[in-house]
Amino acid sequence: MTLPILLFFVFAGIAVGGALSLIFAREPIHSALALILVMVALAVLYLLMGAGFISAVQIIVYAGAIMVLFVFVIMLLNAGVENRTQHSIMARWLGIPLAVFLIGDLAYWMARGAHALPLAERSGSLAAGPVSTQDLSLHLFQSYLFPFEITSILILIAVLGAVVLARREP
Amino acid sequence: MNGIPLSYFLVLSAILFGLGVLGFIFKRNIITIFMCIELMLNAVNLAFIAFSRALGQFDGLVFVFFVIVVAAAEAAVGLAIVLLISRNRRSLNIENVDEMKS
Numbered sequence: 197m198t199l200p201i202l203l204f205f206v207f208a209g210i211a212v213g214g215a216l217s218l219i220f221a222r223e224p225i226h227s228a229l230a231l232i233l234v235m236v237a238l239a240v241l242y243l244l245m246g247a248g249f250i251s252a253v254q255i256i257v258y259a260g261a262i263m264v265l266f267v268f269v270i271m272l273l274n275a276g277v278e279n280r281t282q283h284s285i286m287a288r289w290l291g292i293p294l295a296v297f298l299i300g301d302l303a304y305w306m307a308r309g310a311h312a313l314p315l316a317e318r319s320g321s322l323a324a325g326p327v328s329t330q331d332l333s334l335h336l337f338q339s340y341l342f343p344f345e346i347t348s349i350l351i352l353i354a355v356l357g358a359v360v361l362a363r364r365e366p
Numbered sequence: 367m368n369g370i371p372l373s374y375f376l377v378l379s380a381i382l383f384g385l386g387v388l389g390f391i392f393k394r395n396i397i398t399i400f401m402c403i404e405l406m407l408n409a410v411n412l413a414f415i416a417f418s419r420a421l422g423q424f425d426g427l428v429f430v431f432f433v434i435v436v437a438a439a440e441a442a443v444g445l446a447i448v449l450l451i452s453r454n455r456r457s458l459n460i461e462n463v464d465e466m467k468s
Contacts, residue, residue, distance in 0.1 A: 204370050208378045215385040215405055219392065224458075227398045231405060234382070238408055241378075244370065245419045250430055254411075257434055262404065262441045269445045270397055273452050278395045279459055299384035306376035306413070310420075327419075327427060335424040336431065347435050354439035361446035 200244055207244075211237040224275040228266050235259040246326035375416035382409035396448050396458050400441070407437050 214233035221227045235258045242251035336344060386409060389402035411430045418426025448458070455462050 198369060200370050201374075204374060208374075211378065212381055212385070215382055215389075218398075218401060218405065219385060219389040224395055224397050227401055231401050234405065235408060238412060241375070241412065242415055245375070245415055247415050247419065247427060250415060250427060253431070253434060257438060258404075258408070262438055265441055265445060266397065266401060269448060273397075273449070273458065275395065275397055275458050278393070278398065295384075295388050298387065299381055302380035302384050303377045306380040307373045310371070310373035310376050327424075332424055332427055336428050339425075340428050343432065347432060350439055351435065354442050358442040358446040361443065362449050 207237045207240045222277050224270045232259050232263050248326055249329045372416055372420045379409045379413040394460055396460055400444050
């Protein structure tokens with residue numbers, strides 16, 4: 197087993213463990229910390245794939261900005277322990293098999309999808325060499341310039357919407 | 367690169383997405399449900415990057431940028447709505463928010 201595959205399994209394990217503890221934690225703040233763990237583990241996996249710039253964006257924007265917003269709101273609202281509903285009998289006996297089936301089915305079809313690629317990539321390994329940030333930015337600002345500009349309008353609308361929604365009524 | 371098969375990343379992405387769906391269904395706290403949505407977006411980003419690297423194209427990487435931007439906008443608006451709900455209901459339990467249930 198080579199070092200990259202070992203690293204993949206270590207950080208994939210951390211990501212799945214973080215996702216599980218996100219679901220099973222009862223305090224929202226514990227869920228938020230688990231989600232930050234998942235995002236950092238995914239950033240390492242992006243680095244393993246050679247996408248260094250996206251890895252940095254993942255850390256700065258996701259684990260930094262968005263999760264700080266979540267933690268801020270959790271602290272602001274003083275969110276306590278979550279109430280559990282009374283589990284119905286059907287949920288207990290049918291829920292876990294259906295959950296396992298959902299994840300297994302998704303994983304099966306995604307693995308099948310890897311084999312549906314063109315013949316040259318059928319061997320399955322990812323392309324060699326890291327992505328150069330220069331190529332990425334040329335692509336973003338030439339081929340995708342119009343969507344990029346639309347995105348700025350989307351952000352503007354989101355900021356206005358958040359301000360209007362959270363404003364206290366006079 | 368480095369000889370990690372593409373399907374490993376895709377299966378990891380599927381597992382994370384499935385866990386996000388399960389959390390979305392099972393959790394009762396509005397903020398945690400939002401976090402499960404973020405988990406699903408992250409899983410999709412992983413699949414985007416893996417496919418993009420396998421095909422040697424940049425479109426998947428550019429899409430990841432847009433997904434991150436939309437996630438940021440969605441988190442801002444969504445958390446404002448959560449703030450409003452908790453101010454009106456004094457509770458974050460999703461079962462107290464049921465006006466649209468006829």
